Amino acid sequence: MSNYEGQYPVYEISASKIKGNACKIYELCRANGIEPVGVVKGCSAIPQVAELLVQAGFKTLGDSRMKEIIRLRASNISAKMMLIRIPMLSEIPELVRYADSSLNSEIETIRLINKEAKAQQKIHGVILMVDKGDLREGFFDRGEVIEAAKEAEMLENIELLGIGTNLGCYGSIKPSEKNLGALCELAAAVEKEIGRKLEIISGGASTSISLLVNGLMPERINHLRIGEAIITAKDLPYLWDIEMPGVYRDPMVLKAQVIEIKCKPSYPIGEIFVDAFGNRPVYTDRGMRKRAILAVGNKDVGDASKLKPRHEGIEIIGSSSDHLILDIEEYAGDLKVGDVLEFDTFYAAMLFLCSSDCVRKAIV
Numbered sequence: 001m002s003n004y005e006g007q008y009p010v011y012e013i014s015a016s017k018i019k020g021n022a023c024k025i026y027e028l029c030r031a032n033g034i035e036p037v038g039v040v041k042g043c044s045a046i047p048q049v050a051e052l053l054v055q056a057g058f059k060t061l062g063d064s065r066m067k068e069i070i071r072l073r074a075s076n077i078s079a080k081m082m083l084i085r086i087p088m089l090s091e092i093p094e095l096v097r098y099a100d101s102s103l104n105s106e107i108e109t110i111r112l113i114n115k116e117a118k119a120q121q122k123i124h125g126v127i128l129m130v131d132k133g134d135l136r137e138g139f140f141d142r143g144e145v146i147e148a149a150k151e152a153e154m155l156e157n158i159e160l161l162g163i164g165t166n167l168g169c170y171g172s173i174k175p176s177e178k179n180l181g182a183l184c185e186l187a188a189a190v191e192k193e194i195g196r197k198l199e200i201i202s203g204g205a206s207t208s209i210s211l212l213v214n215g216l217m218p219e220r221i222n223h224l225r226i227g228e229a230i231i232t233a234k235d236l237p238y239l240w241d242i243e244m245p246g247v248y249r250d251p252m253v254l255k256a257q258v259i260e261i262k263c264k265p266s267y268p269i270g271e272i273f274v275d276a277f278g279n280r281p282v283y284t285d286r287g288m289r290k291r292a293i294l295a296v297g298n299k300d301v302g303d304a305s306k307l308k309p310r311h312e313g314i315e316i317i318g319s320s321s322d323h324l325i326l327d328i329e330e331y332a333g334d335l336k337v338g339d340v341l342e343f344d345t346f347y348a349a350m351l352f353l354c355s356s357d358c359v360r361k362a363i364v
């Protein structure tokens with residue numbers, strides 16, 4: 001595994017595993033009467049990855065950034081595009097031009113989207129977001145969401161698609177029969193006011209799959225917005241103890257190169273103050289230990305604790321912007337400068353790796 005050539009660090013993305021995961025998740029949703037949106041923001045909407053989701057059956061792709069949606073359009077990805085962050089007023093012209101729909105929680109924004117859509121002779125789809133306790137985006141007041149729905153319904157260039165909610169992001173709230181049931185009940189109230197059925201009731205993101213697999217998803221939820229469970233596929237097995245048969249947990253791998261191997265004390269020498277980021281870590285004295293430094297750091301991965309070494313006996317003990325420090329005392333192999341080590345990546349690390357210019361991306 002020594003490497004004098006090649007460009008490191010490299011983030012390898014397995015096309016067959018992503019496609020396999022996308023197919024599994026799409027089928028699981030469809031079997032439960034749910035049409036999922038494939039959310040690609042986690043991997044910076046790499047067009048080749050987005051294409052795999054489309055091949056798996058996803059009709060709509062979701063992303064939080066207009067810049068990424070525009071790049072997907074430029075790559076001729078044949079799917080509808082949904083902006084899943086509440087639009088900024090400053091991006092409404094681009095939103096209307098390049099996206100088919102968006103999640104919204106401000107009537108003023110929706111009015112301006114309508115105006116722009118009229119100017120561009122387009123119809124823009126809107127899902128009204130409702131806050132069911134996670135306290136990030138969404139209408140909180142029941143009366144306000146009903147009023148917004150009534151007004152949106154009347155706007156000529158807006159198509160009111162439905163309502164939705166987001167959970168497990170700020171407030172760490174689990175999707176449940178209760179909070180999603182309340183969303184369905186609110187949908188019924190909106191339908192009564194506008195005198196027709198809503199096409200979409202959007203019950204959250206990857207974490208809502210926990211309800212699906214346990215058979216607890218409220219009947220009327222017919223839409224989810226799924227990213228993590230396809231492209232990272234770690235939260236359900238590792239955090240929720242939910243086995244997802246046929247879903248690969250390792251669709252992406254980080255490979256980084258060893259630049260130093262030394263035996264050093266495990267406890268710093270001198271007066272301990274703050275680290276590279278102003279934190280005050282706690283160090284344990286384990287005596288002299290064999291360590292390796294890899295040429296990859298927090299600039300590339302955000303937070304090294306979101307990496308999981310693939311090799312037995314290798315432990316991450318710290319990181320700075322450009323260095324990852326490993327304890328390799330227990331590693332059975334003979335590690336040398338130039339060797340390449342592999343890491344599985346949790347969502348937060350994937351987010352940084354995909355958007356870092358310093359990391360080569362390889363679809364394999």
Ligand SMILES: *Cc1c(COP(=O)(O)O)cnc(C)c1O
Binds near residue numbers: 205206225
């Ligand atoms: C990011 C996001 C999603 C997708 O979340 P995953 O955990 O990747 O499935 C869905 N909806 C909204 C509003 C989001 O911001």
